[in-house]
Amino acid sequence: xxxxxxxxxxxxxxxxxxxxxxxxxxxxxxxxxxxxxxxxxxxxxxxxxxxxxxxxxxxxxxxxxxxxxxxxxxxx
Amino acid sequence: xxxxxxxxxxxxxxxxxxxxxxxxxxxxxxxxxxxxxxxxxxxxxxxxxxxxxxxxxxxxxxxxxxxxxxxxxxxxxxxxxxxxxxxxxxxxxxxxxxxxxxxxxxxxxxxxxxxxxxxxxxxxxxxxxxxxxxxxxxxxxxxxxxxxxxxxxxxxxxxxxxxxxxxxxxxxxxxxxxxxxxxxxxxxxxxxxxxxxxxxxxxxxxxxxxxxxxxxxxxxxxxxxxxxxxxxxxxxxxxxxxxxx
Numbered sequence: 291x292x293x294x295x296x297x298x299x300x301x302x303x304x305x306x307x308x309x310x311x312x313x314x315x316x317x318x319x320x321x322x323x324x325x326x327x328x329x330x331x332x333x334x335x336x337x338x339x340x341x342x343x344x345x346x347x348x349x350x351x352x353x354x355x356x357x358x359x360x361x362x363x364x365x366x
Numbered sequence: 367x368x369x370x371x372x373x374x375x376x377x378x379x380x381x382x383x384x385x386x387x388x389x390x391x392x393x394x395x396x397x398x399x400x401x402x403x404x405x406x407x408x409x410x411x412x413x414x415x416x417x418x419x420x421x422x423x424x425x426x427x428x429x430x431x432x433x434x435x436x437x438x439x440x441x442x443x444x445x446x447x448x449x450x451x452x453x454x455x456x457x458x459x460x461x462x463x464x465x466x467x468x469x470x471x472x473x474x475x476x477x478x479x480x481x482x483x484x485x486x487x488x489x490x491x492x493x494x495x496x497x498x499x500x501x502x503x504x505x506x507x508x509x510x511x512x513x514x515x516x517x518x519x520x521x522x523x524x525x526x527x528x529x530x531x532x533x534x535x536x537x538x539x540x541x542x543x544x545x546x547x548x549x550x551x552x553x554x555x556x557x558x559x560x561x562x563x564x565x566x567x568x569x570x571x572x573x574x575x576x577x578x579x580x581x582x583x584x585x586x587x588x589x590x591x592x593x594x595x596x597x598x599x600x601x602x603x604x605x606x607x608x609x610x611x
Contacts, residue, residue, distance in 0.1 A: 339436065343594065343597060343598070343601075346542065346590075346594040346598070349542070349546075350538050350541065350542045353542060353545035353546065353549070354545075356545050356549055
């Protein structure tokens with residue numbers, strides 16, 4: 291197996307496994323935010339703001355995996 | 367890989383100054399177009415300000431209230447926040463304009479080239495460090511490496527982690543912005559490339575609506591990423607400005 295093929299397979303595994311954690315994290319986050327809004331609908335604005343910031347943090351980890359996959363495909 | 371040709375830079379007008387290449391590329395043209403578009407939009411909206419705002423002026427006032435209340439005062443506090451409104455507002459509108467200009471077919475998104483988000487993240491990094499030193503001195507900079515609720519023998523372990531997090535925060539700002547824009551546009555280009563790869567136009571019937579939906583999602587992602595960049599820079603500046611133990 292030459293290095294190019296191995297790099298392609300590795301890129302597939304990187305993005306596949308690297309998307310599991312952030313997906314679970316974002317799901318938990320939005321679920322808790324929905325519970326919070328259901329308990330106190332007046333605080334919906336603040337809860338939504340905090341939820342978006344949390345989603346950005348969790349999604350950044352998935353994007354690190356995406357950058358590694360791009361590096362594997364195009365540079366190695 | 368010729369589908370991803372949209373991501374390459376092409377020089378339009380070569381200018382060279384003392385051996386440094388500052389030619390006009392399609393990135394520069396896109397950035398100028400985004401700036402000109404938003405500049406004319408804002409000037410037209412805020413043309414004749416009255417005390418009781420009409421419909422056009424209300425849009426600009428909504429934008430400014432959003433920047434002041436949600437972005438700056440929430441994160442930095444009312445007293446200190448006054449002087450940071452131009453910077454955070456500028457970062458927000460700049461990133462928003464540069465993200466949105468890529469949605470017009472045929473243009474280049476400036477924020478997906480690594481240079482543009484790296485520059486913004488470096489600006490935020492230097493501003494946070496310099497503000498920290500100006501407000502609390504060099505001792506203050508060392509004090510951020512030692513949070514209050516840690517017993518003194520653990521400083522050996524905690525301090526390197528704090529140094530790494532000090533570098534990782536602007537780095538994550540840069541990677542988040544660049545990778546979000548890159549991923550969105552790559553999906554759309556790969557979808558269109560599928561039609562070219564299989565060399566049949568019947569494939570366009572399912573693919574074009576899907577690419578349309580991805581474009582609409584890209585509008586949402588552009589706005590969210592601009593907001594997240596501005597909010598996180600305001601949060602880091604707010605951490606540096608708050609008085610420490």
